[in-house]
Amino acid sequence: MRLLNLLKIATKAIVLNKTRTLLTMLGIIIGVASVIAMLAIGEGSKESIRSTISSMGSNMITIRPGTDVRGGVRQERSAMETLKLKDYLALKKEATLLTYISPLVNGGGQVINGSNNWPSTIYGVNQDYLEIKITELQSGSMFTDAEVQSASKVALIGQTVVDNIFPNGQDPIGQMIRFNNIPFTVIGVLEEKGENTFGQDQDDVVIAPYTTVQKRILAINFLESIVASAVSEEEAPQAVIQVSEIMRSQHNLEETAEDDFNVRSMEELISTFSSTSEMLTVLLVAIASISLLIGGIGIMNIMYVSVKERTKEIGLRMAVGARGSDILMQFLIEAILISITGGVLGVMLGLGATVFIEKFLNWPTSVALYSIVISFIVCAVTGIFFGWYPAKKAAALDPITALRYE
Template sequence: MLWETIRLALQAITRNALRSFLTVLGVVIGVAAVIAMVTVGQGSSEQVRASVASLGTNVLMVRPGKQMMGPGARESAPAFSLHDATALADLPAVQAVAPIVTTGQTAVFGNANVATSVTGTTADYLTVSNWTVLRGRAFAPGEEAAGAAVCILGESLRRALFGAADPTGAVIRLKTVSCQVIGLLQAKGAGAMGQDQDDFILMPIRAVQRRLLGMQDVSTLSVALAPGVSTARGIRDVEALLRERRRIGPGQEDNFSVLDMAQIASMLSSVNAVLTGLLSSVAAVSLLVGGIGIMNIMLVSVTERTREIGIRLAVGASAAQVMTQFLVEAVVLSVIGGVLGIALGLGLAFLAAQIMVIPFSPSLGVVALAFLFSGFVGVIFGFFPARRAARLDPIEALRYQ
């Protein structure tokens, strides 16, 4: 009986195929948008976690000012110095410290010139941030102490300047500074916010301070904790030492901030989850619009098939059977829209993942929920037209022209 009802519903739908397709278009768009948003959001979250993990585990980021990011950071907080980095490196809880300064520069080699980021740091940066030198070597202690004009290139910048050639030994220019390439970093790909992690240059921090920036400030201290040291202990020891060095008295507020990479990953994932939820909620409104469209067309169908309904009632069909027939038609319409929406949504999510260079992470649970919800839309918005059909008077229905 159920299969016969579904067969009749499919016949009624295919009888007006174009109208049926336009009817379910709202459901298709709603389901597709929700699946695409959630899938892209999950892929972005995975990318954030992978990018943060690639920066190293058990790592603390220390910056001047009360907040790590955003407009609330205190610009008046004094910067760090290389002496602060040396003092932190002597802590028993610390394995390595990389002082960091960054500046935007144009790298020039031959006829190629590329706008990029220059990071001034020490060889410990490779350990702290989990970078591998693919070719060449890291900075020598003498080069760091003297501020020698040597550099290590990221893979993206290497391709932009040298193509497929090996850059080691070549000399590039930054402003008026000639810099010899001594190494090439292994590629990491896109970062947590979609940025290219391989588009940068590493130089000894003293070289960047003296030759490019003309100052001695250090903007960030990246601290790798020793094996077995808990994050809580590491933060406590780092804060205690910096409060002492920056002469912050008891009861006074810190003028620096310490965050571990897990906190940063959690923060970024939370922001991503909120944005995904908001966008998915907006997209879900299309399902409501699609449901209203189904109800409207089903009401039209009831009017068009009034004589058919009257004949069925006159030959013995019960009101429940007529109601079931129209309810099944509404559900089948909605489910067809759900299936098309799932296919479209996964396709859009895959395309977006390729463009944004993030993992394609479809969730079976979300797909199943979208399918069930599309059927639920059919039940809710098909109930009123089905009830109206079931309540028709057989005699009046047979008289309808």
């Protein structure tokens, strides 16, 4: 028999048993749809994380104080004061792979304007900070180097702070506010950025000169961290190495001594979160794939039933000249058709599910072409794998015994 004839026979058998075939496909449909939806959620999460972190400054490098060992006892990071202004100045002078660099100190407190107040965080930085964080000004201007050196009481505020302490829509520029009872003149309003993937409000900030925050808010003479921007995302790993070498030299650390600081790039953060997201995606896909296994077992079961029901038909075909390989191909094609058709319906359901998830559940999704290709391959393999044994059993039937079967 020709392949086209076998395909027609298999198709006719499927059409004659529509309800049974649809129920057989159900496991495949649900399995494929689940796999596509889970992969879409995983890919969407990774893209969202990368986008969010990139919006914070994809080239950003952060230097923080690290743990140290004193007298055999490892100190907590909070007890460390290893970052000094001289470290910032050395990095600014010697680090050739950094374009912008800023000290960073921060503290929490109440922002007050008249009878309006709002709990927020103040960040003490220099004028490079907005370039590092890729943040624009909506209005006003950044403070100058002279204002940093003189510890001027000037500040930039985010939109969330504006909305809560200037509720009547007045222009904040030039207005006097207080942070923990220290007066500040508002000289700029930051462009709205909204929440990031981690649910953090990026507009709930007050930015002031680091010298002002050090002296007037926190009363400290050390830096809590230093943030910088590498010349490019590709150079970030090399910039991390260069920064570490300069810091070790500044802190007079011996070759065998551990670092008393930590240097991290955004690429490491992206990699860490992406790895976590991938692991969760694999877990979800593995769970969803159980439906495919159940669907495959359903195909095997229905093919067994089909062989039993059509034993006489098989015997008759063999009696008029059909070979065992023809019978094998007939039932194998039938199993593959059921599986592939279920795969097509599953892909359609999966794509519909991703649209529903993104539109109504507000979860980021991204359908990758490879997820659809893999689904079709898995469907074909499922049809062959679970359809082979029943088809082989049909091909091995004795024609005479098959004709006598009741």
